Each structure stands twice: as C-alpha cells, then as structure tokens.
Amino acid sequence: MNLPPEEYKDKFHECDSRFESIFNLTSAPSKIIDSNLTILRVNHALTELIGYSEDELIGAHILDYACEEDKPHWHNLQLEMWKRGKPNFKLDACIVKKDGTLAWVHVTTIMFKENDVEYAYTILDDFTDWKKLQESEDRLTVAIKNSNMAVWELDLATRSISWSNGFEQLLGYRDTEVNWDEQKWLEMFLPEDRIKLKKILEKVTIGQDIDFQGRISTQDGVIKWINFHGKVEKVDRKKKRILGTLYDITRDKLAEREKDDFISIASHELKTPLTALKGSLQVLERMKNAPTPKLPQLLEQASKSMSRITSLVDELLNASRIAEGQMHLKKTRFNLSKAIDECCLHVTASGNYQIEIGGSKDVEVEADSERIQRVIVNFVNNAIKYAPGSKKIVIRVSRSKDDVRITVSDHGPGIPKEKIPHLFKRFYRVDQHGDQYSGLGLGLYISAEIIRRHGGDIGVYSDPGKGADFWFTLPKSGS
Numbered sequence: 401m402n403l404p405p406e407e408y409k410d411k412f413h414e415c416d417s418r419f420e421s422i423f424n425l426t427s428a429p430s431k432i433i434d435s436n437l438t439i440l441r442v443n444h445a446l447t448e449l450i451g452y453s454e455d456e457l458i459g460a461h462i463l464d465y466a467c468e469e470d471k472p473h474w475h476n477l478q479l480e481m482w483k484r485g486k487p488n489f490k491l492d493a494c495i496v497k498k499d500g501t502l503a504w505v506h507v508t509t510i511m512f513k514e515n516d517v518e519y520a521y522t523i524l525d526d527f528t529d530w531k532k533l534q535e536s537e538d539r540l541t542v543a544i545k546n547s548n549m550a551v552w553e554l555d556l557a558t559r560s561i562s563w564s565n566g567f568e569q570l571l572g573y574r575d576t577e578v579n580w581d582e583q584k585w586l587e588m589f590l591p592e593d594r595i596k597l598k599k600i601l602e603k604v605t606i607g608q609d610i611d612f613q614g615r616i617s618t619q620d621g622v623i624k625w626i627n628f629h630g631k632v633e634k635v636d637r638k639k640k641r642i643l644g645t646l647y648d649i650t651r652d653k654l655a656e657r658e659k660d661d662f663i664s665i666a667s668h669e670l671k672t673p674l675t676a677l678k679g680s681l682q683v684l685e686r687m688k689n690a691p692t693p694k695l696p697q698l699l700e701q702a703s704k705s706m707s708r709i710t711s712l713v714d715e716l717l718n719a720s721r722i723a724e725g726q727m728h729l730k731k732t733r734f735n736l737s738k739a740i741d742e743c744c745l746h747v748t749a750s751g752n753y754q755i756e757i758g759g760s761k762d763v764e765v766e767a768d769s770e771r772i773q774r775v776i777v778n779f780v781n782n783a784i785k786y787a788p789g790s791k792k793i794v795i796r797v798s799r800s801k802d803d804v805r806i807t808v809s810d811h812g813p814g815i816p817k818e819k820i821p822h823l824f825k826r827f828y829r830v831d832q833h834g835d836q837y838s839g840l841g842l843g844l845y846i847s848a849e850i851i852r853r854h855g856g857d858i859g860v861y862s863d864p865g866k867g868a869d870f871w872f873t874l875p876k877s878g879s
C-alpha cells in the first residue's frame with residue numbers, strides 16, 4: 401500500500417519515537433556511536449552498568465572503556481564494519497567500570513544510516529555473574545583435580561552415584577567405563593570397613609552429617625585410606641541424596657602411624673637407660689653409709705645412662721627445632737682434623753675400636769664446629785652400632801676444587817641399595833622392628849639438615865656385606 405508523502409513522514413516520526421522509548425526504557429545497556437567511534441547517545445541501563453553519567457560518556461571514545469586485552473580485536477571489528485561494509489558484528493569483551501571493577505558483556509553492534517550518515521547501535525548484554533560463576537566452578541574443578549579429592553552424590557532413591565573429576569583416579573581406575581552405583585562403590589572397601597559404611601548409609605536422615613574414614617582396595621590392589629564426608633539433603637519431593645567429598649587421607653594416616661611408632665620407639669629408647677639409671681641409684685642409695693668397692697663402677701654406669709638420656713633428649717629437641725626451621729649456625733674457622741680428633745676421643749679412649757684419621761691434616765673450614773662434630777660423631781657412633789664387628793673405623797678428609805669432603809668408613813654389613821634413599825629421612829630405621837640396635841632414626845636426618853644448612857651435600861656409598869662409607873661435603877667458599 402502506497403502512502404502519501406506526508407503520511408510517510410508521520411510514520412517515520414512514529415517509528416523514531418517508538419525507538420526512542422525502547423532505547424530509553426529497555427534494560428539492555430545500549431549506545432549509539434558514529435564512524436569515529438565517538439559515543440553520541442547512551443541509555444539509562446548503560447549508565448547503570450558502567451557507573452559513568454550520561455555527560456561523562458557522551459563524546460568519549462567507545463574503546464576508552466574496554467579492557468586492554470580486548471581493544472585490538474574490538475577495534476578490528478569496528479574497522480571491518482565502518483571501512484569494509486560489514487553490517488554488524490558481535491564479540492564478548494570486558495569493560496572497566498567507573499569504580500575500577502570489570503564487567504563482561506556480549507556486544508552486538510549494528511550499523512544504520514540516517515540522512516545518509518552512518519551510525520552504529522550497540523547493545524551490551526552483561527554476563528559478569530555467569531562469568532564469575534564459571535570462574536568459581538573452574539577454580540573448584542582445578543582445586544579438586546589437584547587435591548586428591550572428588551565430589552560425589554548418592555541418589556538415595558535409585559542408589560546411583562554421580563561424581564566429579566578425580567573420582568576414578570582416587571579409586572585407582574584409569575578408564576571411565578565403570579557404572580558406579582552404591583553396591584559397586586561399597587565393594588571397593590575392605591570387608592570390615594564396608595560393613596560399617598553400609599550400616600551408616602542404610603540409616604540416614606535428612607540433614608545428617610556423615611564423616612567416615614575407611615580403607616579401599618584400588619583397582620591396582622593398592623590399599624588407600626579414604627575420608628568420606630557428606631550431608632544428607634532433600635532435593636525435591638521425591639529426590640533425596642547424600643552430597644559430599646571423598647578425600648585420600650593415606651598420607652595423613654601413614655604420618656599418624658609413623659608418629660605412633662615413633663612415640664613407642666622413643667619411650668622404649670628412653671626407658672632402657674632410665675631403668676639402668678634407676679637401678680644404679682637404688683644400689684648407690686643403699687650403700688651411701690657404707691660404700692663398697694663397686695661404687696666407682698656404679699657411678700660410671702649411672703653417668704653412662706645419664707649421657708644416653710641426655711643425647712636422646714638432645715636429638716628430640718634438635719629434630720623439633722629443625723622441623724620448626726629454628727636451627728641457627730654459629731660459624732667459626734677451625735681445623736677439621738683437630739675437630740675430628742676431639743670428637744672421637746670417647747671412642748679411642750674406650751679401646752674397643754680403632755679410629756684411623758687420614759687425608760689432609762691442614763684443612764680449615766668456616767662452619768659451626770659443634771654441629772659438624774655432631775655429624776661426625778653420629779657417623780662414628782652408627783659405625784659402632786650397626787657395624788659392631790668392624791673394629792677399625794676410617795675417617796678421611798679430602799679436598800677438591802670446590803669443597804672439602806669427610807668420609808667415615810666401616811667394614812660392617814652395609815645397607816641394602818633400596819633402603820639408601822630413605823636413610824636421611826626423619827624416623828627412618830633400616831631394621832624398623834629390630835631391637836638389636838637402638839636409635840630414634842633421627843641421627844642422619846639431623847646430620848643431613850646440618851649439612852644442608854652449611855650448603856654442603858651428604859650421602860652414603862655402600863656395598864652390602866662389605867661396609868658403608870658415609871660422607872659429607874662443606875663448600876670451600878665458606879672454608
């Protein structure tokens with residue numbers, strides 16, 4: 401239908417005013433720009449979103465509010481539209497609000513002409529909340545992935561299980577083929593733990609917190625400790641579920657056991673000299689008014705027990721100081737051979753063992769002499785304890801370009817190759833349950849820490865059956 405010219409004009413005005421109302425009233429942040437990318441008009445929703453007033457925005461450049469990383473791409477799209485005739489474009493970008501915070505928007509820009517002049521109409525769709533949700537979900541996924549943890553859900557009606565990334569890994573499955581349900585999951589647990597967990601799951605009530613620790617046998621037959629924490633929830637009228645986390649606590653459990661073992665070893669170690677000391681003191685008490693010729697021997701015994709107690713307590717204190725990062729070195733310059741002589745006096749004086757000190761006699765180092773002597777004494781005492789048949793202990797001092805090396809060698813049973821990497825760890829004893837030799841498994845750990853603090857290295861070469869060479873180095877720069 402053809403309208404007369406004046407009616408066309410009215411129609412245009414009508415359209416214009418309709419557009420005007422939509423532009424002003426819509427909750428979609430919108431603006432109109434010209435070919436110089438200058439903002440000509442903005443609506444209320446845009447000022448709300450970006451925080452700047454209409455006056456501040458009008459006349460500004462559209463890319464002034466874009467995040468730096470989005471500017472080049474946004475600018476290119478504008479060029480394609482204005483210079484190469486593309487009628488519109490879309491992009492997702494980030495904009496900087498007046499308060500400095502960021503908003504993520506889907507941008508749609510459409511070109512239009514009025515009186516032969518080109519303009520563009522831009523609508524922004526704010527998806528910041530979604531983006532933040534996505535980011536927090538991503539963060540959670542990454543955190544879960546790196547945390548030996550998995551999230552899972554048990555539908556209490558169907559008894560089926562849904563799970564997050566990491567669930568199979570935790571249970572030792574590499575494929576994702578398994579159709580998990582309650583039964584399959586329960587089968588993973590060792591029988592005694594399975595019974596306990598089954599009982600819990602059979603009698604849950606809405607709002608109940610579940611905290612269960614049990615052992616599973618993974619697909620590879622590895623036993624793992626799992627902590628299962630969850631809450632029983634009502635989702636809707638029909639659906640009830642337990643939503644929770646599974647967490648691999650094997651390491652914690654091992655550490656707990658290590659600590660328990662350690663406490664019993666430490667008590668046992670302390671008890672032996674304490675009992676001996678108590679015995680000596682009781683006899684001394686009895687003979688206090690009429691000493692017998694046994695007195696000197698008893699005093700010596702008491703003093704030996706006392707030194708053993710002191711050295712055990714010392715080791716414990718040192719180990720806890722190391723754990724708290726509180727070992728402070730007192731460095732002085734001293735002659736190594738002399739220090740070795742001095743600290744091995746107790747062995748040479750006993751006459752049971754022969755100590756041969758070889759190598760360079762004139763080496764001086766700048767180190768904490770007391771602590772270096774402690775390392776040497778530990779090596780020597782270990783040679784006596786663990787290689788009792790080897791009556792000669794050789795200590796050698798050698799120099800290389802960069803460092804000074806001290807080696808303590810015995811000809812005892814040596815150490816099995818597979819045990820060597822663990823020797824310098826806390827609480828480690830090669831013969832974990834042996835009563836034959838005493839020790840807290842702390843000596844080499846403390847020694848390693850002392851040497852590490854000096855910037856040196858520590859280690860052992862051992863040929864099982866032929867003996868062991870325990871060595872450490874000290875850097876020459878400090879020597």
Ligand code: ADP
Binds near residue numbers: 786813829840
């Ligand atoms: P401990 O206080 O138990 O002696 P250490 O940390 O000094 O602890 O030593 C750790 C373990 O290394 C010992 O339990 C022992 O089994 C082994 N070990 C240390 N020195 C020797 C050695 N010279 N020959 C054989 N085994 C040794």
